[in-house]
Amino acid sequence: MSYSVEPAQGGVTAPDGFRSASLHSGIKAKTGALDLAVLAADTVGTAAGLFTTNLAKAAPVLVSQRHLAKSGGRARAVVVNSGCANACTGDDGMANALRMTTETAQAIGCAPEEVLVASTGVIGVGLKMDRVVPGIRGAAAALARDKGAEMARAIMTTDPFPKDHAVVVRTSRGHFHVGGTAKGSGMIEPNMATMLGFLTTDAAVPPALLQRALQESARRTFNAITVDGECSTNDCVFALASGANGVTVDEELYPALQAAFYEVSKALAIGIVRGGEGATKLITISVRHARTLADAMQVAKTIANSPLVKTAVHGADPNWGRIVAAAGRSGVLFDVDRATVRVGGVLLFEQGLPHDDAAPEAATHLKGSEVCIDVDLGAGGDESATVWTCDLSAEYVRINGEYRT
Amino acid sequence: MSYSVEPAQGGVTAPDGFRSASLHSGIKAKTGALDLAVLAADTVGTAAGLFTTNLAKAAPVLVSQRHLAKSGGRARAVVVNSGCANACTGDDGMANALRMTTETAQAIGCAPEEVLVASTGVIGVGLKMDRVVPGIRGAAAALARDKGAEMARAIMTTDPFPKDHAVVVRTSRGHFHVGGTAKGSGMIEPNMATMLGFLTTDAAVPPALLQRALQESARRTFNAITVDGECSTNDCVFALASGANGVTVDEELYPALQAAFYEVSKALAIGIVRGGEGATKLITISVRHARTLADAMQVAKTIANSPLVKTAVHGADPNWGRIVAAAGRSGVLFDVDRATVRVGGVLLFEQGLPHDDAAPEAATHLKGSEVCIDVDLGAGGDESATVWTCDLSAEYVRINGEYRT
Numbered sequence: 001m002s003y004s005v006e007p008a009q010g011g012v013t014a015p016d017g018f019r020s021a022s023l024h025s026g027i028k029a030k031t032g033a034l035d036l037a038v039l040a041a042d043t044v045g046t047a048a049g050l051f052t053t054n055l056a057k058a059a060p061v062l063v064s065q066r067h068l069a070k071s072g073g074r075a076r077a078v079v080v081n082s083g084c085a086n087a088c089t090g091d092d093g094m095a096n097a098l099r100m101t102t103e104t105a106q107a108i109g110c111a112p113e114e115v116l117v118a119s120t121g122v123i124g125v126g127l128k129m130d131r132v133v134p135g136i137r138g139a140a141a142a143l144a145r146d147k148g149a150e151m152a153r154a155i156m157t158t159d160p161f162p163k164d165h166a167v168v169v170r171t172s173r174g175h176f177h178v179g180g181t182a183k184g185s186g187m188i189e190p191n192m193a194t195m196l197g198f199l200t201t202d203a204a205v206p207p208a209l210l211q212r213a214l215q216e217s218a219r220r221t222f223n224a225i226t227v228d229g230e231c232s233t234n235d236c237v238f239a240l241a242s243g244a245n246g247v248t249v250d251e252e253l254y255p256a257l258q259a260a261f262y263e264v265s266k267a268l269a270i271g272i273v274r275g276g277e278g279a280t281k282l283i284t285i286s287v288r289h290a291r292t293l294a295d296a297m298q299v300a301k302t303i304a305n306s307p308l309v310k311t312a313v314h315g316a317d318p319n320w321g322r323i324v325a326a327a328g329r330s331g332v333l334f335d336v337d338r339a340t341v342r343v344g345g346v347l348l349f350e351q352g353l354p355h356d357d358a359a360p361e362a363a364t365h366l367k368g369s370e371v372c373i374d375v376d377l378g379a380g381g382d383e384s385a386t387v388w389t390c391d392l393s394a395e396y397v398r399i400n401g402e403y404r405t
Numbered sequence: 406m407s408y409s410v411e412p413a414q415g416g417v418t419a420p421d422g423f424r425s426a427s428l429h430s431g432i433k434a435k436t437g438a439l440d441l442a443v444l445a446a447d448t449v450g451t452a453a454g455l456f457t458t459n460l461a462k463a464a465p466v467l468v469s470q471r472h473l474a475k476s477g478g479r480a481r482a483v484v485v486n487s488g489c490a491n492a493c494t495g496d497d498g499m500a501n502a503l504r505m506t507t508e509t510a511q512a513i514g515c516a517p518e519e520v521l522v523a524s525t526g527v528i529g530v531g532l533k534m535d536r537v538v539p540g541i542r543g544a545a546a547a548l549a550r551d552k553g554a555e556m557a558r559a560i561m562t563t564d565p566f567p568k569d570h571a572v573v574v575r576t577s578r579g580h581f582h583v584g585g586t587a588k589g590s591g592m593i594e595p596n597m598a599t600m601l602g603f604l605t606t607d608a609a610v611p612p613a614l615l616q617r618a619l620q621e622s623a624r625r626t627f628n629a630i631t632v633d634g635e636c637s638t639n640d641c642v643f644a645l646a647s648g649a650n651g652v653t654v655d656e657e658l659y660p661a662l663q664a665a666f667y668e669v670s671k672a673l674a675i676g677i678v679r680g681g682e683g684a685t686k687l688i689t690i691s692v693r694h695a696r697t698l699a700d701a702m703q704v705a706k707t708i709a710n711s712p713l714v715k716t717a718v719h720g721a722d723p724n725w726g727r728i729v730a731a732a733g734r735s736g737v738l739f740d741v742d743r744a745t746v747r748v749g750g751v752l753l754f755e756q757g758l759p760h761d762d763a764a765p766e767a768a769t770h771l772k773g774s775e776v777c778i779d780v781d782l783g784a785g786g787d788e789s790a791t792v793w794t795c796d797l798s799a800e801y802v803r804i805n806g807e808y809r810t
Contacts, residue, residue, distance in 0.1 A: 056733035056741045088729055088741075090758045123726030124759040228712045231734035233726075307633045307712070307797075308805055315806025321493055321528025321638075328461035329636035336461045336493075353495040354529040392712075394799035400713055401720025 003171040003256035005263050011164025013148035014179035015202035017042045017244025021142040022154035025135025027083040027121070027128060034154035036132065038139040039198060040077035040108050041242040046204075047075030047116065048211035050218055052235035058087035059097035060117040061236055067101065067113040073207025076110040078198060078238055079103075079117050079136060082155050082183070084127050086119040087233040096127045103133050107140030116238050118196050120183060121157055123233060152181040155196055158399060159185045163271035169203075169260045174247040176203035178260040182237070184227065184272035197222060197237030197268060199261060204243030209254055213261045214239045221265035224297070225388045227276035228396070229305040237265075273388045278396030283313055283371045283389045291381035295332045299375065300387035302330035310392035313371055318362035320348035327375060338378030345372065408576040408661035410668050416569025418553035419584035420607035422447045422649025426547040427559035430540025432526075432533060433488040439559035441537065443544040444603060445482035445513050446647040451609075452480030452521065453616035455623055457640035463492035464502035465522040466641055472506065472518040478612025481515040483603060483643055484508075484522050484541060487560050487588070489532050491524040492638040501532045508538050512545030521643050523601050525588060526562055528638060557586040560601055563804060564590045568676035574608075574665045579652040581608035583665040587642070589632065589677035602627060602642030602673060604666060609648030614659055618666045619644045626670035629702070630793045632681035633801070634710040642670075678793045683801030688718055688776045688794045696786035700737045704780065705792035707735035715797035718776055723767035725753035732780060743783030750777065 013020050022037040049068050051061050068075070079100050086093050101115040119127070152162035166179035182197035199214065214237065222237055239261070241249075249257045274282050285303050290296035303309055306326040312319035320341045328336060341349040344365025346358045365371065371391075418425050427442040454473050456466050473480070484505050491498050506520040524532070557567035571584035587602035604619065619642065627642055644666070646654075654662045679687050690708050695701035708714055711731040717724035725746045733741060746754035749770025751763045770776065776796075 054730060054733040055739065056729050085726075088726060088754065088757060088759060090756070123724075123730065124754075124761070230711060230713055230727075230730065233730050233733065306635060307801070308635050311802050311805035314802065317806065319528075321490075322635075324461050324493055325459060325528065325635065325638050328459040328638065334460065349493065349529075351495070352493060354493060356529070392802055394802045396712070397716050397719065397797055397799045397802060400716035401722065 001171060001252050003169055005167050005169050005259050008166040008168040008177060010166045010179060011148040011152055012039060012179045012181045012198050012200050013145055014166035015177035015200045015242060017202050017242030018200050019143035019145055020147045020151045021139040021144060022147060022150040023135060023139055026131035027081055034150060035083045036081045036135040036139060037151040037154040038077060038079050038104060038136065038143065039151060040143055041240060042244065044074055044076045044110060044114055045240055045242045046073055046207045046210050048073060048207065048214045048239045049116065050214055050237050052232060054231050054233050056088065056233045058085055058119060058234040059089060059093035060086055060119045061234060062094065063097040063101060064116040064118065064236060067116060070113040074114060075116055075240055076114040077104055077108055079115060080155055080196065081119050081132065082157050083121040084119060084125055085121045085123045085234050086127050087123045089124065089126050092126055096129055099129060100132060100136065103136045104140060107137050118236055120155065120196050120234055148179065155181065155183040157183065158277055159183050160275045163268050163275065165264045165267035167260050167263050169256050171253060171256050173253065176201060176245055176247045178264050180264045180268055182268035182272055185275045185277050199239040199264060201241045202245040203241060203257060204248040205241040205257065209249055210239050210241055213258050216258055217261035217265040221262060221269040224386060225269045225273050226301060226304045227273060227390055270388055273390050276390035277399045278393040279390030280393055281313055281369050281371050281391045283373060283391065284386060285373045285389065286384065286386045287375045287377060288384040289379055289381060290377050290383045291379050293383045293385060296383045296385035299327050299330045299332050299377065300385050302326050303373065304387045304389035307392055313366060314391035314393050316363055316366040318343050318348060318359045318366060320354065323373060323375065324349060334377040334379040340376045342374040406576060406657050408574055410572050410574050410664050413571040413573040413582060415571045415584060416553040416557055417444060417584045417586045417603055417605050418550055419571035420582040420605045420647060422607050422647030423605050424548035424550055425552045425556045426544040426549060427552060427555040428540060428544055431536035432486055439555060440488045441486045441540040441544060442556040442559040443482060443484050443509060443541065443548065444556060445548055446645060447649065449479055449481045449515060449519055450645055450647045451478055451612045451615050453478060453612060453619045453644045454521065455619055455642050457637060459636050459638050461493065461638045463490055463524060463639040464494060464498035465491055465524045466639060467499065468502040468506060469521040469523065469641060472521060475518040478616065479519060480521055480645055481519040482509055482513055484520060485560055485601065486524050486537060487562050488526040489524060489530055490526045490528045490639050491532050493529045494531050497531055501534055504534060505537060505541065508541045509545060512542050523641055525560065525601050525639055553584065560586065560588040562588065563682055564588050565680045568673050570669045570672035572665050572668050574661050576658060576661050578658065581606060581650055581652045583669050585669040585673050587673035587677055590680045590682050604644040604669060606646045607650040608646060608662060609653040610646040610662065614654055615644050615646055618663050621663055622666035622670040626667060626674040629791060630674045630678050631706060631709045632678060632795055675793055678795050681795035682804045683798040684795030685798055686718055686774050686776050686796045688778060688796065689791060690778045690794065691789065691791045692780045692782060693789040694784055694786060695782050695788045696784050698788045698790060701788045701790035704732050704735045704737050704782065705790045707731050708778065709792045709794035712797055718771060719796035719798050721768055721771040723748050723753060723764045723771060725759065728778060728780065729754055739782040739784040745781045747779040
């Protein structure tokens, strides 16, 4: 089965059969700031979810996990708020997360377990339900096809810009769309899912295939990014399939769905990193010739989370020594003398020795806004991994010394 | 056997039978900046060492490991330079590290394997041996009892102040001293040893007991600190015993030696954290009621390395949510609803819920220069661990965006 995946207009409502609405309910203090969104399929479709591995799971994470299990992977809508994480909020928090789903279900006409819920913002603060409930009713009454971009803004917290993406997949059995939106931008090293992400498709996809496509694409996208090594209490990414355009994804069409999920997830994941707190540069770290994928990922993530590497990149210093030191402490076994380090394609370290004459060329590369670090472990294997991160700036410290997560 | 451990004057040369000398050899560019030190016992004594677990071990680390093995735990002297790590320097680096030991051995009259060597500074740059060799000869000719404080300064790189400490141990079988010096102050999450640390004692200690005392004390001191989660290429800590005062440590006296090593190591380790790059606050993180020591340590270190916790402390924000989130992603299993979090002794989180009325009191504590975070996991075990770290400031970013490690 041959197929093509091409960029398309729009975001989370680009696929047929989805509408959304966003508004300022009053959770955020700033007048007019969007803080609540409802995304709904026209009829009940299938759904999949990935959730934070943090033991301190927020109430909306627990409620969404239960609803997906109870509905057997079917959902009609997602309700999401920003400005309050509804995490560490005890029994009241659970009741409030549940109420968000029942209010949404009642407003659009479906069962509560067919509604998923997500929250993002300050931990340990209760939701103002006297604002959330009217907000949900208002949003449910205003659902429209052309409001996908608003949802991308409504889920933002410290994100400097909204993130959405869509593609159209063309196959000999017809075409379908995949769209999505996501938000960061601190406490980002998802482990199973990113802070918040929402994917949609107008193909019909059985729940098991939808879950598989979400997991497979997240492994090399949402789970391959890090801003600060922090895995949050609220991380989750949902996929909803409306089936509105008549194409049904089976094993034959699965690779096309998977490719489209990867494209959309990658664009959103890189968007999260670009919009990382205080970020001025996108850093792409590729590790090759590892013995296992896990080894490649571990080395790449250790480099990506190294504050010394991140500050060196921030200062445009081609400090390959910090890259070698981070790889060396990653816990993965390799022979340092067989490893090479390239920055912007420029060879800086080989056979245990520096190529300092090349440092000025690498420094020029580092002054740009997109930085590539390539490490060849020479470990005799053929596994590779790519991880995206951002630099560490004084602005990150300022944001997180002042902002209450 | 009862004993007392009391503070004493001096540092690494406080114990009898040790002399040292430090000078500016020309490795550091700044005129007069101390960059080379020799520490020597009057006669050959015993020695122990702990070394970095980083795969990219610097040449002096490899040479010192071999010398300790070859001499069977005996040593006469340590030669150390700052300003150049002699790491990732290939065969020339190995030859230079070895030459530092042979030159020292020749100057003071012992076998080369009885000399240990350590370097700290920029990675990937070769030692200027035309400056190092005359430096070693000059230092060896100037050895004196009263120059311990100079050595504490000679091993500094970005350290804002020198670190040394000494104690006197009194027992019914006589007294002995333990002294030491250490340096940080970036790339600090030692795993087996700190960046550079040197302990001395004038007791006679068999090599196996010396190694055991060093390991036991490092476990809860040097290995319980972190500035930035980075384990360096050059980390090592040495212990030298001169036997100059006639007391021999055996199993009966071992607890006294161990207690003294702990006191000196703890003072030096906390000094490294206080002098961490950009640090403005010392943070003491204690985790209690864990099922295993490893669990307690892992939770404490995850909190200690959390950039969100470190920036919150920097901003005096009693953000217990970030502490709970860091513990929750640490990989250690516990029930969040049974855990408690205290900042400065003030209860902020209990039974899954915040105590926000106490936040102002905790904020006042956080404005000070010494911060205590206590986490009770309530996990049914009785193991505890304490880790020391510092806050993350914009100054850390500035130092590491500009300084070449």
